[in-house]
Amino acid sequence: MHISEGVLSPAVLGAGAALTALGTAVGLRRLDYDRIMTVALLSAAFFVGSLVHIPVGVGSVHLVLNGLLGVLLGWAAFPAILAALALQALLFQYGGLTALGVNTFTMAFGGVLAAWVYKTIIRISGRGLLRAAAFCGGALGVALAGLFTAAAMTFSDESFLTAAELLLLAHLPVMLLEGVMTLFTVAFIAKARPEMLEISE
Amino acid sequence: MKLGLDPRVRLLAAALASLCLALLRQIPSSLLGLALGMALLGLVRPRPEHLRRRLAAVNIFTFFLWCALPFTVQGESVALGALNLSSAGLRLALLVTLKANAIFCVFQALVGAMSPSEAGCALKSLGCPPKLAFLFLVAGRYIHVLAAEWQALMDAAKLRAFTPKAGLHGWRTMACLLGLLLVRGYDRSQRACEAMRLRAFTGNFTTVTRFRAGYADVFLAVGMVAFLAAVLWVEAIHA
Numbered sequence: 001m002h003i004s005e006g007v008l009s010p011a012v013l014g015a016g017a018a019l020t021a022l023g024t025a026v027g028l029r030r031l032d033y034d035r036i037m038t039v040a041l042l043s044a045a046f047f048v049g050s051l052v053h054i055p056v057g058v059g060s061v062h063l064v065l066n067g068l069l070g071v072l073l074g075w076a077a078f079p080a081i082l083a084a085l086a087l088q089a090l091l092f093q094y095g096g097l098t099a100l101g102v103n104t105f106t107m108a109f110g111g112v113l114a115a116w117v118y119k120t121i122i123r124i125s126g127r128g129l130l131r132a133a134a135f136c137g138g139a140l141g142v143a144l145a146g147l148f149t150a151a152a153m154t155f156s157d158e159s160f161l162t163a164a165e166l167l168l169l170a171h172l173p174v175m176l177l178e179g180v181m182t183l184f185t186v187a188f189i190a191k192a193r194p195e196m197l198e199i200s201e
Numbered sequence: 202m203k204l205g206l207d208p209r210v211r212l213l214a215a216a217l218a219s220l221c222l223a224l225l226r227q228i229p230s231s232l233l234g235l236a237l238g239m240a241l242l243g244l245v246r247p248r249p250e251h252l253r254r255r256l257a258a259v260n261i262f263t264f265f266l267w268c269a270l271p272f273t274v275q276g277e278s279v280a281l282g283a284l285n286l287s288s289a290g291l292r293l294a295l296l297v298t299l300k301a302n303a304i305f306c307v308f309q310a311l312v313g314a315m316s317p318s319e320a321g322c323a324l325k326s327l328g329c330p331p332k333l334a335f336l337f338l339v340a341g342r343y344i345h346v347l348a349a350e351w352q353a354l355m356d357a358a359k360l361r362a363f364t365p366k367a368g369l370h371g372w373r374t375m376a377c378l379l380g381l382l383l384v385r386g387y388d389r390s391q392r393a394c395e396a397m398r399l400r401a402f403t404g405n406f407t408t409v410t411r412f413r414a415g416y417a418d419v420f421l422a423v424g425m426v427a428f429l430a431a432v433l434w435v436e437a438i439h440a
Binding site for chain 2: 003004005007008010013024028031033034036037038039040041042043044045047048049051052054055056057072079080082083084086087089090097098099157159160161162163166167177180181182183184185186188189192193196
């Protein structure tokens, strides 16, 4: 999911940085100091969770978790993902500094949109469809992040088009897995700490 | 070896170099950028085992591009045995690999040895929004705590004969463990928040770290700007 440095064109890097700055500003404005500790801890948990390998078939994939974070935090997912990715760039050298804007935007905005769909389903149907809404949130988060990543690559250089299509195709099974994992995780949280599902309200 | 330089200057120099190198479109200037990165890395000499793992992380993506681009980009082709590879695709893959590794080397040399708290304080003194710097500092502080928590949860599950396997049972168990990790993170954040409020925390994060820039920092800054200007000059000649 991370695009390395040196892949994207200046215009795409600039647009990604600007959009991330905007999203982060919105997220930070809605975030008060009573909840900032929770957001920081969930950001750290997002970091740890995204390193976990989930077995699929004979191999394993790692989760993206942006849909889950969006569902839990809403717009605060922007600063949370920005902090986690900056730490990843610092500690593990995934992504990197110039691609930070684009990588944050693809994941965080995907998460925010997925959270909107999740909340709309909950608002219409109530808690009855919590599991279905969580599945949609998780799957959509990854799908949108993959789509934005592919778009960023294609806008940078049209030669990347086929590579971007391949990347998107590779995300399809991850999307389903992410949906299933988000479903079970949200169902667990709803039983163990239902107040956690209202952090973003 | 650790550079005895001001973290703010290191961060700014690394950011400037990443930005300049990311904009390159020519092979010779990218090669020069890689030389800059390797020279800086040679000065710092980080631990090889750390470097190897991080280098692999960067090059997984470039490896994917080497597998895809020579076969998918349109244009003139070069015959390699039975394969017909596109020369434009090969060039693009080479360019991206050079740039990605150049930026990686510069970043590793200047920022790699920085601890999250050092970086957080430097970011704050460079004018990063206080809430964002706070998020960065606290998240950096708790990553190892939560990673240890996850390891403990996995160990406990394994002691109860759980083996992570593909399938609904394996996924549900891992999702519950993940949920438990989030719940524990949430509980911990509540306790930390209350403890900090008791210690009169109002949102202002004071630090005892004082940064001071010296001659070595000026040397690094001037040297970096001069070298980047040379790289951009080579880029302009070959454009």
